[in-house]
Amino acid sequence: MLLRDADGKACAPGEPGELLIRGPHVVGSYLNRPDENREAFCDGWFNTGDIAVMDEQGYLRIVDRKKDLILVSGFNVYPNEVEDVLAEHPDVAEVAVVGVPDDSTGEAIRAFVALRRAGVSAEQLILHCRERLTAYKVPRQILFREQLPKSPVGKILRAELRAEQ
Numbered sequence: 417m418l419l420r421d422a423d424g425k426a427c428a429p430g431e432p433g434e435l436l437i438r439g440p441h442v443v444g445s446y447l448n449r450p451d452e453n454r455e456a457f458c459d460g461w462f463n464t465g466d467i468a469v470m471d472e473q474g475y476l477r478i479v480d481r482k483k484d485l486i487l488v489s490g491f492n493v494y495p496n497e498v499e500d501v502l503a504e505h506p507d508v509a510e511v512a513v514v515g516v517p518d519d520s521t522g523e524a525i526r527a528f529v530a531l532r533r534a535g536v537s538a539e540q541l542i543l544h545c546r547e548r549l550t551a552y553k554v555p556r557q558i559l560f561r562e563q564l565p566k567s568p569v570g571k572i573l574r575a576e577l578r579a580e581q
Contacts, residue, residue: 418461419470427470432494434482435468436461467494484574486515486523488552493525495574498555501548502527507536510564513555514578527555528577530563 419433420426427433438461445453456463467480480494487493495513502511509532518524529541538558545554565576 417476419468419476429470429472432467432469432479432492435464435466435476435478437464438462484514486513486525488515488518488523488525489521491552493553498525498527498545498549498553501545502529502541502555504548505536505541505544507532508541510572512564512572512574512577514574516557516578518556521552524556525553526557526559526577528559528561528564530561 418426418436419431420436421431421433436458442462444460445457465482466478467482467485468476468478470476480496484495485492486495493515495515498513499511502508502513508529510530512528514526514528515523516526527541538560541558542554565573567573
């Protein structure tokens, strides 16, 4: 297993990168999918699409999915990090963060939030984030929903939220 940055270089411990794997238990290619094979396989390694961090002892922690990565003014923002901060707020029941097109920064962060109780404003949640996150990671928009779309197993479907442009 390897962790590689966006330039294909090995990641140092503590640095996030895409997880690559290979072995007899890993598929070698997709059937009749040459475009996907070029994207997913390189020199016998399978690009999982998972962003992970390895600690000093060699333990891996998956932090997000590559396709969910948000690029704000050239900086990588992992939605899970922003979601974790918003979820710390006592009035937030559930949250999902996606990137949306933005003329000045390339992408901006949009958070979808379901509240435990009414009365919390977007401004209050943004202030909560400003106290805990670097400025470029703070959501520009917070949209409230009664509930967020979920898969049959209860996973929030970011793709559906991303499609709301």
